[in-house]
Amino acid sequence: MPNVPETPESTSSSKNGWLHVLAKVGPTLFVMLVLASGWLAVHQINTGGVSESDEQVAEDPTIPDSLTLPQGKLVAGRFETVPAQMQAVEHVHTIPGRIRYDETKHVDVKAPMDGILSEVLVTPGEEVQAGQLIAVIRSPEIGQARAEVLKRQKEREIAQQVLERELAISKNLEQMSLMIEDQQSVEEIESAFSNRALGSYRQGILSSYARMRLASELLEKIQPLADSGSVSGRSIRERQAERQLAETEFRTARDQAAFQADQARIHAEANLSEADRQLNLAWQSVEMLLGYREDKSTVNLGNEKALARLEVRAPFSGSVESRAFANNERVSRGDSLLVLANTDSLYVAANIREGDWSAVSLSRGTLISVMVPALDNRVFEARVHYFGREVQSNTNSIPLIAKIENDEGLLRPGMFVRVTIPIGKARQSLSIKPESVVQHENQSFVFVDESDGTFKRVDVSTGHASDDWVEVTQGLEPGQLVVTHGAFLLKSELLLQGEE
Template sequence: MMKRTQYAFGLCAIVAAAAWYFWSILPVDETVSQKVLGPAEQPQTDLLELTAEKLASAGIEVQPVTLHAMQPTRTLPGRLDYDQDRHVAIKTACDGILTEILAHPGTSVTRGQVVATVVSPEVGQARSQVQSRLADLSLAQTELGRNEAIREGVEQLVEMIRNQKSPEQIESELQDASLGEYRRTLVAAYTRQLLAKEVAKSSREAAVRGAIAGRIQSEREGEQQAAEAALASIADSALFDVQQKCKRSEADFASAKREVDISLQRLNALLGPAAPRATEQTFDQIHSDTISNVDLVSPIDGTVEERLSAATERVRAGDSIFTIADTSTLWAIADIRQRDWDAIRVSPGQQVRVTMPAIEDETLDGEIVIVGRRVDTATGAAPLVARVRSTDGRLRPGLFLRMKVPTGPPRPCIAVPEQAVVVHENQSFVFLADNEHQFHRVDVTIGAKEDGMTEIVRGLEVGDSIVVSGVFTLKSELLLASEGE
């Protein structure tokens, strides 16, 4: 009997244990659970209500959610380099001796400032040749001026002779004119023609009265005609002669001018682009003791970045003396890898954003100047060059950078300031303001980030009022409330 009783109790215990196990693994109806707990008993950990004192200390700021134009971008690595349009090497174009250094690395220079002097015998010979050619040009110019003055005088004299002006009037009006030998020959021929004309006129009256024979009258009229023909011939010859002399003088002057230009070009080729250009006007400033000197000048406003030679050194044509750069603008050169070629669509003139780890909290605006096509065989990348401004001198060539390049057109989307979004246990959320004192958490799904804004893919609508300042205070209060429960 006792054994049966123990067996019955054991069987009941086994049945009770099995029932408890199956009941524990069955799903609990949430509705039933809520009904059991009741609305007043549900934990409200997503809802916060702050006192006026906490609101003041937290610095809560609220703003409505709006649409924001966001542009897809790709971030490329790169480095700063000199602006190649404002980076020059000062080179000597001739052999010589570097006699004077007038600038040093770090020195600021202005355009046209002399930075070094080279003495070159070759330049001295070229300058001497230019001086000889200038002297020949001066003689040719004087000769041309003289012949042009004589031509004008002869033309004026011939015109007065043809108008039958008296010798006295001619002498008076042309007293200061340049006529050369033509004054004597033309005036003498004109005087003979006037005399023959007067004699023929007088004998003609005598022949009418029968005072002289007709033969004599004919001879005197022949002499008049011969004198007129001789005068016309001398006048024509004089005009032709002075015109030809002027043409020859013009040709000689042009030839002398070409020789000067050729000698100046030869000299400027020896001086090179780093020296002031030699011209006819500046040649008067050359003295015999400096005829072989070559002044090297800076072609831009900038800073001496590097000095490559020292005073008293012998230099050869093409040797670099200085490197000068204007660092007010620099080139940001990013690498476009093969995987990014199809995605990046930029052209010169577009704007990009440049950041550098060495300079925190600063974003630079850059303008695309070159979209490279040649791929570097060493890196497998093509260059993308943007020009950035350096106003405070903190940017230095060689610094590592990141360039944010657009890969598509802007698109409108819901976006909020980055500081409005907080994360806890891998879940992003924001705080919506129900009123001035009450806030509640809203989980969101975020998308792209750009210029301090975060795209909200899901969780918010335009017009929602969210907290944008004092968010971490609300997060702390929320976590404390959760721990308290």
């Protein structure tokens, strides 16, 4: 396409178009420029001419690393220091727990049988002694058990008398045998044993002994006649046979009597032993129903009322925690009559969770601290009694039971406590007192005494902590004097100086 040369008329038309556009938008641009200038002026006035970098410096003043206090503040602050030193620090952990009864000293006294609760001799809160009478029950069951005791006592008395008689007979038979060996007469023997027990053996032995002596006397009388020929030899032999037969009968009777007497004695001894066993079993039945050992020498079994009386006695010294029945109420076997507890020593129960299972290695008897919030955060000592063997599925923890003494009677079952247990083994490390460590903006630091009233802030990193010491892993050297009492006051002074 061929170029068309610009003419004066076309150039004039273009200039007129730009002037027309500028005339339309010019006022709007002027207004916007005025507004921007006004905003900059107001902002300059409000900031006072301070730049953003200057403002940042003003908002973050630098806190000094040390401060020097005048003598007056040194005296008023009463600052104390302890040198950083090597100590055996053991990591501890505090867990919640509860005071509980000692299970071995908390007994639910129950009715051993059916009956009528005729008397309750104690009230809740009352102190009782071991063996003290606390309630009385009337029950036919205990009456029957005691009646069995009476029966067995009579049987034993009879067995004892039989044995004593058998022993006397055996002894008398031995003495009679000695008199017979001395060839004393029947009259002398009968006279000696007229009032002494020989049982059924008296007639058999004495009769055969009398016949033997008679046969011996007849033989002795006929012997001289046989020598002179007045009596035939046949008569002599007959007398000799009679005498020998009489002696045989006597010896048989005596041996049989001795054997039977010995057997009767043994049988009587066995009967007495059996009577003793049956009597002991009867007493055991009574004592099982009573729940305590009854004094056999003083117990009254003379009437039916005494037989049916069941005395409930305290198994140990303690206090009555609760009472369930009133006088003359009917009770059944197994009903809870009273709850008796001894709170001189109690248990502390807490749960060792998974993160603290290293504490399970603690041996029995290890001392732990127990803090009781209800007693103004007083701290008591307890000793580890045992750890549970089973992990509780709902809490993934193991129960810890510790024994705590309650000599002052301040602790009560159910109290909430905080239990401090050691975790792992103690180790030697550079340590300071826990009250020396203060914090600001998540940074732990201490104050080191540089003498002449000057204290320097030193940032530290801490490790394991116990009630007495805190491990310092970074920031201090052994021997540096670290402020304990007054550290918080120094922190306040340091922050005030930073603001100034």
